[in-house]
Amino acid sequence: MxxxxxxxxxxxxxxxxxxxxxxxxxxxxxxxxxCQDNPDHFNLIQQAVKVVKTKSLLRRKRGLYDDIEQVLDNYLREKEAA
Structure with missing residues (x-):
């Protein structure tokens, strides 16, 4: 731009x-x-950072922990399914 x-x-x-x-x-x-030994950890961390940045941009921290917990839960479900 x-x-x-x-x-x-x-x-x-x-x-x-x-x-x-x-x-x-x-x-x-x-x-x-x-994260070279565990490439899926890279994606997990990227998703968590994205949640934090999104909440920061909104200037609203409400629900941050819930959203991060949801990212972790999704990760664990995917690991169990694999």
């Missing part, structure tokens, strides 16, 4: 998205490395 704005208005607008994206990719890479 910043690239389009910069091209149209011939300016330099840096929204920090490149840095933020690079940091997210680095965190993801480290998490994959840590």
């Amino acid at each position: 910043a690239e389009i704005y910069n091209a149209i208005f011939n300016t330099h607008l840096d929204l920090g998205l490149d840095k933020r994206t690079a940091k997210i990719r680095e965190e993801e890479s480290l998490l994959r490395e840590v």
